Amino acid sequence: MKSYSKKDLILKTIIETYLEGNNPVGSNELNHKVSIPASTIRVYFKKLSDEGVLTQLHISSGRIPTFSAMKAYWYEQLYENEIVINDLALLEFLLDKFEIYTLIYGGDELVLQGVDIVNDKFIVLDFVQNEIVLKFNQDSLIFLQRLIGLDLKSIENLAFRVEFKELLGKIAMLKQAMIYYRYNESKAYQIYQNDEFAKLLSPQIGFYFNDKLQFQPLFEEGFMGLKLKSTFLGKESNAIFAGSVYSDFKTMLNIIKEAA
Structure with missing residues (x-):
């Protein structure tokens, strides 16, 4: 201690x-x-x-x-890196009690298994149960073939560095389709109080977490976000929690941990 x-x-x-x-x-x-x-x-x-x-x-x-x-x-106290969520009713009770918004999504853990060419018009990225289809381009093909074996999060980081906008857009669409849970959207609006709150509704917000804790400039002054690896009702995922710096994130996480 x-x-x-x-x-x-x-x-x-x-x-x-x-x-x-x-x-x-x-x-x-x-x-x-x-x-x-x-x-x-x-x-x-x-x-x-x-x-x-x-x-x-x-x-x-x-x-x-x-x-x-x-x-x-919070930098000192929020040392958890993973969370297991099995009780949805308890989660919603805690999110209401502590006035915290949450977004849980999958996709980052998907691994690129192969890259195929279809009719010399399309490139198909095979993630086993999911796929991404891009327009064929020889330079893109060479780049993508080198990514086989990487997870989607790593691929997204590389696509951002080389400004591969089509791939970034398709990754965003894939993650949007893999939103497992979203709750307390009104709290997301309170953080920004303008149209910027919409960025909290998309899994793309997770891309801007270079650490598990984020404050300004990603969030408005007085607010914060926490990103954790999660298992949500048995599914591997990421969980983002956001709210006031005066919301009791620590107690909420401890109760969820004890109930898992």
């Missing part, structure tokens, strides 16, 4: 207390949780506020963690 300094312990406890009820946290309330005198806590409140990780909405109110504090907290 990680050992925390007094200052870090106070900050961590403030964050977790705030996540429980989304109410400003006062020194007396914190005193009951960390067994540190309220007068000492108030000293650390001042230090943490000066560092920009706590803020105070009103002079008489308690403190709340800033966006930067939440970003650092």
Whole structure:
């Protein structure tokens, strides 16, 4: 178990207390949780506020963690890389409770088994139970033949690097057809509050996750996204969760893990 300094312990406890009820946290309330005198806590409140990780909405109110504090907290706390989802009713209960949007889709795990030519007009990429059809072009054929054995995610990355737009478009269509689950679209709209919210409805959003956690510029300030490998009702997939930095992603994931 990680050992925390007094200052870090106070900050961590403030964050977790705030996540429980989304109410400003006062020194007396914190005193009951960390067994540190309220007068000492108030000293650390001042230090943490000066560092920009706590803020105070009103002079008489308690403190709340800033966006930067939440970003650092989630980088430290969200260490899960995979999730197993077997209970859809429980998932929807948690997504409603914590006000989180989710998108679950397949496709990235598909492996290119072969490349065929049809009537000298089309190139067919064989992914066993799925396929992608492209217009025939000799240069494209040579490029694609070198990709046999790679998964779709790797192929997509390479197509992006060489600006193979037709292939990127067909990959997007394939992934769109492999959306297994999408919930709380209204929360996706709240993140952007304009037409950009539509990008969260497509599996292509996953392409822009160079790490499992993303904040700005992919998401608006105060919001975040989490991408995990998942097994959804027995299907290999990817899960994207998005919401406010003040939504309790950690508790949600822990409950799902315990129920799996």
